[in-house]
Ligand SMILES: Nc1ncnc2c1ncn2[C@@H]1O[C@H](COP(=O)(O)OP(=O)(O)OP(=O)(O)O)[C@@H](O)[C@H]1O
């Protein structure tokens with residue numbers, strides 16, 4: 001991975017950007033004015049983080065002083081293995097509790113909120129290791145992402161017609177998502193029969209069932225074959241054109257330069273650099289963070 005950060009490799013790869021998807025309009029202009037520095041304020045942040053920290057034993061895994069994520073763009077979160085990227089996602093999405101810090105999401109202040117509450121407000125994340133349920137069908141896996149069903153609520157139980165119509169609407173929506181992600185032909189297969197790449201697509205489809213405003217993807221391309229990865233990148237770009245905000249964790253620099261509008265670099269739990277991809281991948285401190293890891297690894 002460090003090789004991909006060399007200036008030569010970076011400039012070769014930046015030309016591999018995808019063609020713009022159909023429809024919509026990008027909201028990247030405002031971010032072009034943002035200074036290229038850690039913690040830089042954004043014109044329209046969907047997430048604002050302050051003093052966020054989390055330790056495991058003696059290890060300070062996340063120690064973010066200030067971070068803002070711009071609405072309506074694709075932000076890549078990069079950094080060497082163990083930098084704290086997944087832990088930061090876990091904290092922000094309510095899957096782990098922070099030791100210190102507070103943040104706001106979509107204009108609302110939150111402190112150690114539950115994952116459910118955040119999801120209801122439109123923040124949905126996917127996991128580094130896919131969480132599809134192998135023994136459920138593909139369509140049922142997507143349906144699991146639907147907001148809480150009326151039929152599950154006690155007060156609605158006596159009115160089956162209400163929850164049936166909601167169920168039908170959810171099924172229609174899930175089928176449309178399967179179509180969108182080229183999984184319609186697998187609708188009634190068990191999720192366990194999907195390839196690794198198809199499971200990643202399934203996870204994104206499930207995340208979209210909740211109609212998020214911010215979707216956070218933890219290494220969506222890992223283990224995905226190149227053709228599917230290309231298709232997933234196109235889908236992500238399309239979502240942003242449709243108005244969603246996307247934050248994704250990624251190691252492959254061709255993906256980062258291909259689809260991100262902004263890059264945040266984490267090393268040892270801290271934001272060490274921020275900026276557009278072409279700038280960040282040439283940053284000496286960023287290259288050092290990756291190479292330092294590699295040297296430390298080589299010495300072990
Ligand atoms: N539940 C946990 N208990 C103990 N240590 C943990 C726990 N979760 C994470 N860590 C440690 O915190 C640090 C950050 O881990 P994290 O998984 O957030 O890194 P990452 O940037 O996502 O790495 P990768 O790129 O390999 O996925 C690592 O040193 C990791 O071992």
Ligand SMILES: [Mg+2]
Nearest residue numbers: 085086087128
């Ligand atoms: Mg991780």
